[in-house]
Amino acid sequence: MVMPESGAQNMREDIHREFLGLLGWQGEELERFLPDWRRTADYLGLTDGDVRYAVAEGIPAHWDLTLAGVRKCIAACIREAAEAAKMGLYRQRGDPVLYSNMPAAPVCMYANKLAGGGRLHISHPDFIMATVLNAFFSKGCGEFSGAPCMNADCRHCGMNRLRADAGRNGRIAPPTITWNWGLHCNEAPKTEEMLRCIQGNEWNDVFITIPHDAPLGDREAEDEDRVDYLASEIRLGQEQVTACTGVAVEQEHLRRAMDEYIAYMRRVEVLTNLVVGADPQPLTGNELTLFGVCMEVSFDIGFSYIDDALDTVIEEVRGRIARGEGVLPKGAPKLACDFNPLNVPWVDGAFRENGVNLTLGRIFQPASSLSDLLGDDDLYRTIARQSLSDPNAVNMRDQVEIVTKLLRRYTINGVLYGFFAFDRWIGALQKTAIQIIEARTNIPHFYLEGDFWDADRYRPEEKMAVIRSICNCLKISGIA
């Protein structure tokens, strides 16, 4: 039987309505957002079947939608993806568009948004695409970017590969300028350089970096020369961005952006302390990490949606703690996770099936520590100092000191590193660093080879034996 065209169209619309309804959209708001979402689904390369899968299996399998905070947080990611899908339209109407890679300094990006007064738009298009595709649709970056520009054999990070391919084929619209941060990731600036070579004048970029030449053990955030150097690099970068966008960023914009960012990070810290401190653990590791999605990026939609999601889930978590409810029984071991498990949601599920909570998704500087670095009058110096207090951006001994201090804040049974196989040197450094951290903290450290941007390079079945062994080790320690 051939269905009338209008009937087929309605069925297609229905699955998209169902998707939005699942995440809390309703009534007029849903109908208003539906065209945006349809455009976003196309932008992400999602078929109706992909959306149907997400509604029926993908999202319910990994996310607890009975929690309004979780629904709101996923919805915030979808709203931001919808913004990313509109960047081409914004440019067509003459608005400046500023892109950045991840990890970036979110305050700098957001200050541009505030200074633009609604006329300038910011986006981390590859990051939001990769996150949404992996976390909610179980589609790896590899499936999406099949163009020959960078292929899987190049062994590049899946997110950079996605940016290169989607930029090249026009899915990611050319920005006015990309502000590229090479503090953590040296592949991001190289990818940008390649895009500029291919796209020519249509692809402007400026990048910030600092030589990795700090003496081993140097406390980089306390090294005033280093802070000065990085602050001047960031200031210069902003001047170059302003030259392209025509939007001047003043200290007041940086101040407002910093205030909003710190307020967001405070909420993340409250949630983290509640979840990691509670037994039984009231949220999964995936869910806890989801709320940290703006730690290293800024959303064009601002912080309001994610802050609302955080406020909601904090109340829900408090309720669960009061009722003694958890995702696993009381006493289940807690394994802090260094990498962002969002893009490989099955990892958290595999640990849970074996009686272990992933917790503390990413080892990060909490707001209370970042606030201690607010003493500089010049906010570029503050941002530089905060960047140099990030354990992943500094020399290995400094990293060890920072992580040791951070781990001692929490009662955890182990730490899980890995999934950085896409990076030529972070993985190697981590394998050394964790042995020193383990000796200092007495907390057992484990490692899983993998690639969180390209999860389909590894089959879950291949990692199960290691995951079970880690879980058994943790449970054995808990028995005696």
Add this chain to the structure above:
Amino acid sequence: MSREKALCGKEEIIRVAVGIVDREGMEALSVRGIAKELGVSSMTIYHYVENLRDIKREVLIKGFDRFYACIYQALNRLPVPVDRNTFCRTIAMQVFAFAAAERNVFLFMFSEGRQMFRGDAEIRPFYAFLEKLMKRAKATQNDWAAHEQAYHLFEMGVLSIAYQYSAGMENLDEEKICGYIDFFLNKCLPEETGGAAKGNRT
């Protein structure tokens, strides 16, 4: 023209490799042997694994998976709280049980495999297992710092005898195994430091 059988993935290769090691020992493991058993060519195997070392690594990981599962199951059957002596004895008994039941993989795990893979980031945490478990377990962590060397010696002693037992160099019955474990407990962790000669035997 015959068409070669398609493999489901690396897991299928490792399953066969584990079977060969269980039956014939690690020395008998070869890519050609695995290919023959699977009914495929050696080249097909190399599509899924880099080399024989890669296969041995996976066999080792599977071995640790079963090893820790045995220890966990044995400890989980004990009434809580578990005291230090019972904790150490139960683990030691499971080491001997595993050495008997999974002789070939045990010998590989604690000889050639240890040499080959103890620096491997994924596998490293599973060696020095007693030390690490006791460092964290409530029953043992308080006196860990004072007796770190004693715990290390206990582990070395248990593993050394279990290795000889597994290799057929020592013919041991349960009585003798318990005797060895008691001896190591008494020598390494004598009663005045919390160790006891007679604990629950599981």
